[in-house]
Amino acid sequence: MNSESLYHFGDDAKSVAIGKASQMLRLIRAAQPISRVSIASRLGIDPSTVSENIKPLVANGVLSEETVIDNFDKRRTRVLSFNGHSPKFAGVNLGVRHSQVGLTTLRGEITDEIDFETPSDPYKALSLAREHLDAIIRRDTSRELGAVGVSVPGMTDAARQKLIFAPHLNWRDLDIARAFRIDDRVRVVVENDSTAAALYEARLKIRDSEDGLLTNFILVRSGTGIGVGLVIGGRIHRGNGIAGEFGHMTIVAGGKPCVCGNRGCWERYASAAAAASLYLGDRPPARGEAVPRFVDIVAKANVGDTRSKRTLEKIGDYLGIGIANVIMGIGIPRVIISGRLVYGWEFIEDPMKEAINRSMIGKVKGWSVEAGEPVGSAIGGALEVAVEEYLSRI
Ligand SMILES: [Zn+2]
Numbered sequence: 001m002n003s004e005s006l007y008h009f010g011d012d013a014k015s016v017a018i019g020k021a022s023q024m025l026r027l028i029r030a031a032q033p034i035s036r037v038s039i040a041s042r043l044g045i046d047p048s049t050v051s052e053n054i055k056p057l058v059a060n061g062v063l064s065e066e067t068v069i070d071n072f073d074k075r076r077t078r079v080l081s082f083n084g085h086s087p088k089f090a091g092v093n094l095g096v097r098h099s100q101v102g103l104t105t106l107r108g109e110i111t112d113e114i115d116f117e118t119p120s121d122p123y124k125a126l127s128l129a130r131e132h133l134d135a136i137i138r139r140d141t142s143r144e145l146g147a148v149g150v151s152v153p154g155m156t157d158a159a160r161q162k163l164i165f166a167p168h169l170n171w172r173d174l175d176i177a178r179a180f181r182i183d184d185r186v187r188v189v190v191e192n193d194s195t196a197a198a199l200y201e202a203r204l205k206i207r208d209s210e211d212g213l214l215t216n217f218i219l220v221r222s223g224t225g226i227g228v229g230l231v232i233g234g235r236i237h238r239g240n241g242i243a244g245e246f247g248h249m250t251i252v253a254g255g256k257p258c259v260c261g262n263r264g265c266w267e268r269y270a271s272a273a274a275a276a277s278l279y280l281g282d283r284p285p286a287r288g289e290a291v292p293r294f295v296d297i298v299a300k301a302n303v304g305d306t307r308s309k310r311t312l313e314k315i316g317d318y319l320g321i322g323i324a325n326v327i328m329g330i331g332i333p334r335v336i337i338s339g340r341l342v343y344g345w346e347f348i349e350d351p352m353k354e355a356i357n358r359s360m361i362g363k364v365k366g367w368s369v370e371a372g373e374p375v376g377s378a379i380g381g382a383l384e385v386a387v388e389e390y391l392s393r394i
């Protein structure tokens with residue numbers, strides 16, 4: 001840790017704004033099967049509070065409780081999971097190049113998925129996605145549909161029904177929720193893809209650790225562009241639907257032109273897509289020269305190609321500059337990176353950390369940046385949006 005550190009970020013606030021029952025449901029979903037004792041210790045609450053809140057949910061069949069016997073010491077433990085007969089949830093991830101529709105359950109597994117290329121015309125894209133959605137819903141007749149979550153690469157309205165603007169697709173003012181409306185009972189929620197990815201990563205991190213819920217973190221999703229999801233005090237922070245558009249904050253005055261109309265945006269320097277132009281030395285490809293894909297650059301770096309390594313190190317430097325700005329602005333020191341950029345993590349991590357250390361935030365102890373999922377957050381995020389909508393209404 002930096003010896004010049006002046007301050008230390010405090011621990012996460014213990015009291016989060018969401019209710020106890022709702023915290024428990026989210027923890028059970030992420031860490032199931034899980035015992036009542038473990039829920040109590042991970043959330044820092046009394047076991048009797050856990051039992052009190054869990055009882056009605058077991059009684060009405062939302063949760064099921066079973067006894068497991070430890071192979072080693074034969075100890076018997078009662079563990080909770082979501083009921084296997086729970087509803088199904090549908091997700092639609094509309095990506096810049098590729099899209100997916102999928103189905104999941106409260107147990108968390110993806111039970112069906114269809115991938116397709118995103119048509120550039122928004123109405124064609126929505127009608128194709130709708131066809132695929134109807135097809136996978138029809139394929140599973142064993143469950144009721146609980147909710148539909150749609151993730152989009154752009155800003156949504158405050159009611160989470162419409163897409164306001166997706167710069168990379170140049171789509172504007174689309175009533176997305178209406179395009180996927182099933183009937184009056186099924187809620188359709190439209191969410192920014194980075195926010196959706198934040199929900200997805202939060203569940204994986206809780207599953208893979210002994211932590212309680214992640215109440216404060218910043219999710220930076222870097223692929224075709226850069227988007228940021230903000231979880232503050234246990235809640236997603238959306239502003240009026242436009243929070244987290246840090247990909248379009250200027251980090252180079254008069255820099256490279258961006259699809260948003262500005263110049264020098266962060267995503268023009270630190271997204272996975274930016275690597276190709278950095279690799280080519282910011283000139284158009286020569287005749288017959290292919291524009292390298294991010295994974296190709298990583299593959300070359302892995303076999304010792306200097307130009308590829310330097311490209312990834314440069315991306316790491318720009319990534320760190322932006323992350324330091326975001327941490328300084330939001331005041332939350334835990335950052336998770338997701339999206340294609342994660343494939344190059346081994347080359348990106350050190351220069352990124354050096355850049356953060358150069359900034360003012362580098363003088364403060366307690367920040368962390370960790371790698372998340374390179375791809376799963378796309379449809380995984382959309383599905384998480386659907387489940388989250390359902391859990392918030394139990
Ligand atoms: Zn921009």
